[in-house]
Amino acid sequence: IEKGGRLVAIREEKDCSDEEKKIGFCNAGMMAVAGRSALELLDKVGNANAKGEFYLTDIVEIAGAKGLDVVATEASFESALGINNRAELAEAESIWQARRRREAMLSGVTLIAPETVYFSHDTEIGADTVVEPNVWFGLGVKISTGATIHAFSHMTGATIAENCEVGPFARLRPGT
Numbered sequence: 001i002e003k004g005g006r007l008v009a010i011r012e013e014k015d016c017s018d019e020e021k022k023i024g025f026c027n028a029g030m031m032a033v034a035g036r037s038a039l040e041l042l043d044k045v046g047n048a049n050a051k052g053e054f055y056l057t058d059i060v061e062i063a064g065a066k067g068l069d070v071v072a073t074e075a076s077f078e079s080a081l082g083i084n085n086r087a088e089l090a091e092a093e094s095i096w097q098a099r100r101r102r103e104a105m106l107s108g109v110t111l112i113a114p115e116t117v118y119f120s121h122d123t124e125i126g127a128d129t130v131v132e133p134n135v136w137f138g139l140g141v142k143i144s145t146g147a148t149i150h151a152f153s154h155m156t157g158a159t160i161a162e163n164c165e166v167g168p169f170a171r172l173r174p175g176t
Contacts, residue, residue: 012055145163
């Protein structure tokens, strides 16, 4: 809930007035609190709400009443996606993979069939590299510029030198 451009409270929908329910802003659950203030604010959290529960989000209103700065930051739905089950985990992974593929292509990597390429979080891939369909980059893969990774290759812990070709159907891993 904002007043005058300042965040003054975060409420559960069950505790909101009809007017508050019209607000098109929701809490994704991420908070950052200065260590010195955190325990003091938590000590003041009560359970006077529809569920009779202690809401961590009440510290926003408590901090505001004490004159502390409280700020809300907007994020895209994809950046704040909650994961509560395997289906939501798969959705989040799909979003991250699409983002990573786009970043690779914008940095000069050619992905012949982008939707079939899997990147690990630490994959490094140089410009002017061509990646054919159905390629898996596991942990610790580094590919220099100008390489070609042929279809159905699977790599973990591999470093590929400049202008090298791998595959098709290659399986590279530490110790091989």
